[in-house]
Amino acid sequence: MDKMVPYPSGAIVPERDVEKTPILETHHLGIDFGGLTAVDEFSITVGRTEISGLIGPNGAGKTTVFNLLTNVYQPTRGTIMLDGKPTAGKTTAQVNRMGIARTFQNIRLFSNMSVLDNVKVGLHNSVKEGFFASVTHSLGYGKAEKKANERALRLLDFFSMADMANADAGSLPYGAQRRLEIVRALATNPGIILLDEPAAGMNPSETAELMENIRRIRDTFNIAVMLIEHDMSLVMNICEGICVLDHGKIIAKGTPDEIKSNPAVIEAYLGKKKEADGNAQG
Amino acid sequence: MSIASKYKALSKYARTNIKTYGLVIIAFAIMFPLQSTGTINNSISGQLVPICTYIVLAISLNLTVGILGELSLGHAGFMSVGAFSGVIAAAAFRDSVASDPLRLLIVIIIGGIFAGIAGLLIGIPVLRLRGDYLAIVTLAFGEIIKNIINCLYVGIDSKGLHFSMKDTASLGMTNGKIVLNGPQGAVGITKIATFTAGFILILITLFIVLNMIYSKTGRAITAIRDNRIAAESVGISVTKYKLTAFITSAALAGMAGALYAMNFSTVAPKKFDFNTSILILVFVVLGGMGNIMGSIIATTVLYMLPELLREFADYRMLIYAIVLILVMLATNSTKAKLITESVKFKIKGVFVRKNKDDSDKGEVTDNG
Ligand SMILES: Nc1ncnc2c1ncn2[C@@H]1O[C@H](COP(=O)(O)OP(=O)(O)OP(=O)(O)O)[C@@H](O)[C@H]1O
Numbered sequence: 275m276d277k278m279v280p281y282p283s284g285a286i287v288p289e290r291d292v293e294k295t296p297i298l299e300t301h302h303l304g305i306d307f308g309g310l311t312a313v314d315e316f317s318i319t320v321g322r323t324e325i326s327g328l329i330g331p332n333g334a335g336k337t338t339v340f341n342l343l344t345n346v347y348q349p350t351r352g353t354i355m356l357d358g359k360p361t362a363g364k365t366t367a368q369v370n371r372m373g374i375a376r377t378f379q380n381i382r383l384f385s386n387m388s389v390l391d392n393v394k395v396g397l398h399n400s401v402k403e404g405f406f407a408s409v410t411h412s413l414g415y416g417k418a419e420k421k422a423n424e425r426a427l428r429l430l431d432f433f434s435m436a437d438m439a440n441a442d443a444g445s446l447p448y449g450a451q452r453r454l455e456i457v458r459a460l461a462t463n464p465g466i467i468l469l470d471e472p473a474a475g476m477n478p479s480e481t482a483e484l485m486e487n488i489r490r491i492r493d494t495f496n497i498a499v500m501l502i503e504h505d506m507s508l509v510m511n512i513c514e515g516i517c518v519l520d521h522g523k524i525i526a527k528g529t530p531d532e533i534k535s536n537p538a539v540i541e542a543y544l545g546k547k548k549e550a551d552g553n554a555q556g
Numbered sequence: 557m558s559i560a561s562k563y564k565a566l567s568k569y570a571r572t573n574i575k576t577y578g579l580v581i582i583a584f585a586i587m588f589p590l591q592s593t594g595t596i597n598n599s600i601s602g603q604l605v606p607i608c609t610y611i612v613l614a615i616s617l618n619l620t621v622g623i624l625g626e627l628s629l630g631h632a633g634f635m636s637v638g639a640f641s642g643v644i645a646a647a648a649f650r651d652s653v654a655s656d657p658l659r660l661l662i663v664i665i666i667g668g669i670f671a672g673i674a675g676l677l678i679g680i681p682v683l684r685l686r687g688d689y690l691a692i693v694t695l696a697f698g699e700i701i702k703n704i705i706n707c708l709y710v711g712i713d714s715k716g717l718h719f720s721m722k723d724t725a726s727l728g729m730t731n732g733k734i735v736l737n738g739p740q741g742a743v744g745i746t747k748i749a750t751f752t753a754g755f756i757l758i759l760i761t762l763f764i765v766l767n768m769i770y771s772k773t774g775r776a777i778t779a780i781r782d783n784r785i786a787a788e789s790v791g792i793s794v795t796k797y798k799l800t801a802f803i804t805s806a807a808l809a810g811m812a813g814a815l816y817a818m819n820f821s822t823v824a825p826k827k828f829d830f831n832t833s834i835l836i837l838v839f840v841v842l843g844g845m846g847n848i849m850g851s852i853i854a855t856t857v858l859y860m861l862p863e864l865l866r867e868f869a870d871y872r873m874l875i876y877a878i879v880l881i882l883v884m885l886a887t888n889s890t891k892a893k894l895i896t897e898s899v900k901f902k903i904k905g906v907f908v909r910k911n912k913d914d915s916d917k918g919e920v921t922d923n924g
């Protein structure tokens with residue numbers, strides 16, 4: 275693993291990413307829901323090929339950060355720069371085309387469509403097939419579909435899912451559904467992929483496979499990966515940079531070793547744990 | 557390879573296509589000679605063109621309701637726009653285009669274009685919103701169109717078309733011909749619609765809709781229906797594809813409306829009211845959401861039923877309403893779903909047991 279060094283902006287990223295435009299930068303990002311401040315003063319920098327983690331207790335605001343980064347929510351304050359360009363005022367679909375893709379905490383597949391079609395929907399913007407080609411099944415339709423099928427199958431094969439291509443997405447086992455969501459997101463050819471609790475509900479062997487896959491994604495596609503996870507061994511194992519969120523605010527940023535020994539982090543987690551224990555006893 | 561095994565080896569898409577086109581072509585091959593030799597009675601042969609138009613209407617509404625997943629309650633409104641713009645076009649091209657089939661083609665295309673424009677005008681503001689606004693707005697649209705045409709007067713003379721919203725006198729024609737006469741609607745239409753034209757329109761509709769379903773456009777539309785947030789997250793512009801489906805649906809309804817109008821000598825605007833919209837929706841719901849062949853079968857059966865049971869015609873709408881409610885309960889309640897699932901499972905179980913009687917111990921349950 276490359277050494278973590280400070281970015282000009284002060285953020286800590288792997289050495290290999292320094293001096294390249296960061297794939298993602300946020301400045302003082304914040305959002306209020308009515309009176310509740312869900313996220314506040316969220317400033318981070320993510321290197322082009324960095325694997326980073328976003329952790330924090332339940333309700334800390336992690337998923338809300340992902341929703342802000344993909345413009346599902348419009349921020350109340352602050353700015354987001356994706357590949358050096360601001361994303362303010364863009365739709366979710368537009369920021370995806372700018373290079374950010376994601377998966378969801380509660381799986382959101384097109385469950386009535388086949389596995390292959392789910393990936394082909396992900397390829398939507400790279401398939402050159404206009405309305406009239408669609409309606410007449412000519413004018414380049416055959417070529418476009420053939421290319422889409424080949425690319426979708428290659429992507430599925432990368433995650434050993436090619437043999438499930440014709441199954442209904444909704445009928446897949448849980449672990450495979452989570453994997454398919456990642457494949458679909460990768461199909462959009464992003465510069466950064468956001469994974470919201472990719473290991474949730476997985477057994478240890480599936481989790482180990484997932485870790486391997488996340489590294490392969492970064493190495494093969496040369497993109498940044500940012501993940502939300504409660505499984506600490508996974509996070510500490512594969513993340514180069516970690517950002518800890520509590521009550522919507524960043525309480526620590528750094529390498530896994532720094533985070534492990536950070537008193538504020540221990541406090542946030544142990545504090546929660548004590549509360550939970552107390553509740554269980556009471 | 558035998559034909560049967562070849563058929564099985566085809567993709568699901570190819571099989572659906574063969575079945576759907578096959579059904580329509582066979583039905584036409586049977587009905588056409590019966591109709592042209594006068595073997596079937598007049599009341600049925602007079603229904604052939606209307607059935608064709610309602611099949612097109614049901615397929616096109618299925619695109620909005622079943623494939624896109626948006627509720628439209630004003631499909632008859634688009635039919636109406638197509639019908640009356642078609643009637644006006646027919647009058648305008650009456651002398652310049654002598655060939656009936658060619659004029660019919662022009663009339664149908666113009667009906668489709670005007671209905672498509674109406675779909676665009678409604679779709680642009682409404683389909684941007686999230687929620688069931690489309691149902692409310694299309695409902696209002698159907699009523700508004702009906703009322704506008706109710707007080708629309710159109711005439712034609714040597715100088716061309718004349719329009720008025722007041723009465724025929726204010727058209728300012730000396731010896732012209734009235735085309736639209738307010739509440740009476742279109743009058744003096746030359747009947748140029750034929751069963752063959754209806755058949756061809758169904759084929760064209762099938763070609764457009766089935767092709768679209770199995771394409772990039774169709775995948776995007778289905779993705780939006782299945783999960784809008786996920787569709788947006790992979791870069792699909794939701795408004796664009798909702799509009800695409802909705803306008804296509806409206807244009808096809810307009811074409812059907814134009815054909816419908818060309819089958820009668822007079823057509824009143826009140827023919828295209830809320831009841832007609834609901835009737836088409838019933839065809840779609842009973843045929844199955846997103847099931848194109850189902851729409852065709854349901855339309856044919858339900859359209860002929862009142863014809864065959866003439867004396868109950870007064871209760872037609874009542875029966876439809878009841879059937880619609882029952883079907884919605886059956887398809888939407890989780891309890892009913894569980895029941896159908898368990899029945900299916902039991903039926904399957906019987907067959908599986910028969911086939912492999914000693915495989916019980918080898919059964920694997922995969923819940924981990
Ligand atoms: N659309 C919304 N409207 C109102 N409040 C919201 C909305 N979305 C999130 N919140 C609130 O913001 C806070 C953070 O929620 P979020 O889902 O981001 O937490 P999280 O860190 O992802 O938690 P978990 O680990 O349980 O997934 C919660 O208090 C939540 O109730």
Ligand SMILES: [Mg+2]
Binds near residue numbers: 336337338379
């Ligand atoms: Mg969350």
